[in-house]
Amino acid sequence: MKRFIPHEELARDSRFVRQDPAQATVLASLPDDVDTVVNVFEQFGPLIEAGVRGTSAEPLFDELGPGFMISVLNEPLDPEAGAAVPRLLLRMHGIFVGELQALEGAARSIWDFPDAPWEFKMNMARQCWDEARHIQIFEKLLIHLGGHVGMFPESTFLFEAACSDDPAMRVAGVNRGLEGLACDVFRDMIRFAEKTDDEVMKQAVDYVLADEITHVRFGSEWVKEFTKNDPEHFRKTQDFRREVDKRFSFGGARSDREDAAIPIAREDRLEAGFTEEELEELAQISGEGPSKQTLMTAAKILHDRFKASQAAETTEATS
Amino acid sequence: MSDRMYPGMRAEERTGFAPYSAFDIPADLRELHGRYDVEATALRVRNFRYAEEWMMMMLGGWVATIPEIPVKTGLGKVIWQTAQAADELGKRLPELRCGRKALEASEAANSAFADLIQAIAEPESPDLTIEKLSGVFDVLIPHLVEIYELHNRETDPICDAPTIDILADMIRRKREHIQWGQDVLDALCETDALKQRRRERADHIASLLKASGGVTGVLETGQETLN
Numbered sequence: 001m002k003r004f005i006p007h008e009e010l011a012r013d014s015r016f017v018r019q020d021p022a023q024a025t026v027l028a029s030l031p032d033d034v035d036t037v038v039n040v041f042e043q044f045g046p047l048i049e050a051g052v053r054g055t056s057a058e059p060l061f062d063e064l065g066p067g068f069m070i071s072v073l074n075e076p077l078d079p080e081a082g083a084a085v086p087r088l089l090l091r092m093h094g095i096f097v098g099e100l101q102a103l104e105g106a107a108r109s110i111w112d113f114p115d116a117p118w119e120f121k122m123n124m125a126r127q128c129w130d131e132a133r134h135i136q137i138f139e140k141l142l143i144h145l146g147g148h149v150g151m152f153p154e155s156t157f158l159f160e161a162a163c164s165d166d167p168a169m170r171v172a173g174v175n176r177g178l179e180g181l182a183c184d185v186f187r188d189m190i191r192f193a194e195k196t197d198d199e200v201m202k203q204a205v206d207y208v209l210a211d212e213i214t215h216v217r218f219g220s221e222w223v224k225e226f227t228k229n230d231p232e233h234f235r236k237t238q239d240f241r242r243e244v245d246k247r248f249s250f251g252g253a254r255s256d257r258e259d260a261a262i263p264i265a266r267e268d269r270l271e272a273g274f275t276e277e278e279l280e281e282l283a284q285i286s287g288e289g290p291s292k293q294t295l296m297t298a299a300k301i302l303h304d305r306f307k308a309s310q311a312a313e314t315t316e317a318t319s
Numbered sequence: 320m321s322d323r324m325y326p327g328m329r330a331e332e333r334t335g336f337a338p339y340s341a342f343d344i345p346a347d348l349r350e351l352h353g354r355y356d357v358e359a360t361a362l363r364v365r366n367f368r369y370a371e372e373w374m375m376m377m378l379g380g381w382v383a384t385i386p387e388i389p390v391k392t393g394l395g396k397v398i399w400q401t402a403q404a405a406d407e408l409g410k411r412l413p414e415l416r417c418g419r420k421a422l423e424a425s426e427a428a429n430s431a432f433a434d435l436i437q438a439i440a441e442p443e444s445p446d447l448t449i450e451k452l453s454g455v456f457d458v459l460i461p462h463l464v465e466i467y468e469l470h471n472r473e474t475d476p477i478c479d480a481p482t483i484d485i486l487a488d489m490i491r492r493k494r495e496h497i498q499w500g501q502d503v504l505d506a507l508c509e510t511d512a513l514k515q516r517r518r519e520r521a522d523h524i525a526s527l528l529k530a531s532g533g534v535t536g537v538l539e540t541g542q543e544t545l546n
């Protein structure tokens with residue numbers, strides 16, 4: 001068995017389709033400019049459409065056009081808002097596949113780094129069991145909310161972005177980047193469950209969040225250990241973590257900005273070993289994307305153009 | 320009857336407490352005898368740890384390349400419990416005069432067993448779940464359970480009780496792993512052709528295991544000698 005696999009080789013059953021990971025990369029590098037955002041999403045339109053056809057995201061695409069992910073990602077989950085259930089299911093399915101990739105990332109860390117210290121392998125082995133339970137928990141929650149596995153396309157960019165060939169960078173990417181994002185998302189899900197009086201979701205996600213804090217702590221400790229006495233290696237690892245955090249901020253959807261859909265879970269992250277300095281840096285990195293105003297204006301333009309194009313096609317077909 | 324609480328220095332200064340042997344309550348028929356001395360047990364524990372550590376590593380490698388989700392999640396638990404087994408064995412080594420740094424010591428019994436582990440770990444492609452699981456759950460883990468039980472029967476039941484306790488806990492969990500593996504393989508092997516694939520894989524790995532002499536390098540019970 002070889003060491004290190006690309007994200008394309010993550011094995012899935014027949015229920016899954018993949019989303020092009022380029023979309024997430026593009027989203028992370030968009031400037032604060034309406035025209036550029038509109039142009040980029042129009043360019044990606046056919047690719048986005050091909051990815052959602054035959055999945056439960058198809059109605060969202062048909063309603064909102066190629067910019068549907070902008071709306072979904074940048075508006076906080078609100079039980080009173082339109083299309084609240086599909087948006088919640090899209091988020092929940094994203095978490096489910098995120099847990100799947102977190103399991104795969106932790107498990108590959110055991111195989112990919114045979115010379116790593118035993119305690120590292122023990123931590124990764126424990127994380128495997130935790131992530132396996134999280135997959136089970138989120139499959140249950142998905143069904144609890146009326147969804148099912150494979151209903152949306154899966155983006156494997158979490159695994160792609162986080163799984164470096166260097167052990168220090170791997171734990172920085174998986175345990176601090178990916179699991180740190182999980183802390184932010186789960187704190188937000190708990191808030192949503194409180195709003196909707198969903199005790200089942202609230203308790204289950206609260207347990208998962210407790211596990212994730214432990215995993216981030218593994219990462220915080222192993223980054224220090226792997227880069228001990230090597231400031232240059234530590235600097236490179238921090239640069240990698242910043243790059244991962246930038247990609248995992250989805251153009252500011254996860255940030256400290258007032259208009260963020262997913263706020264940074266500062267208290268949870270501090271408990272997990274992030275420093276105040278790192279959190280300030282994360283707030284700055286994640287807030288660099290286009291403003292919510294820019295994105296929502298772009299989303300409206302994309303929606304209007306898409307509807308106009310649909311209407312033109314209908315007219316052409318009937319004439 | 321003496322009412323002394325503590326013995327004095329003369330014969331008549333004994334206490335009045337009733338005399339029992341260490342094996343009287345409850346009745347304990349164990350005897351001081353065992354096939355393995357300290358060095359032999361230490362080597363066997365390193366052999367066992369080698370198998371457990373490599374099994375944990377290969378299962379970790381496979382999680383991403385197995386498409387069946389319940390297999391991925393089931394392996395998550397097996398990986399953790401296998402890591403705990405290797406960890407417990409490692410903690411026993413300093414107690415067997417292997418030095419305080421021996422916690423992570425693993426040793427293949429011979430190069431054929433090391434090759435066997437690599438042969439079990441070989442399947443990679445996502446269409447080979449049966450081959451991956453059969454090597455581990457049909458052959459390797461049942462073999463380990465057999466040898467761990469053999470060790471517990473043959474080692475000194477009093478002197479080597481800490482090893483016995485560690486292996487007894489491992490055996491209980493390994494039986495659960497075997498049952499899980501059998502359930503999964505039975506479900507995956509729906510057709511005769513798939514059942515045949517499983518049998519062929521198990522036979523191939525079993526023949527390599529036999530040729531290696533097993534985890535301790537001495538497979539046949541009757542041929543066991545001090546390592």
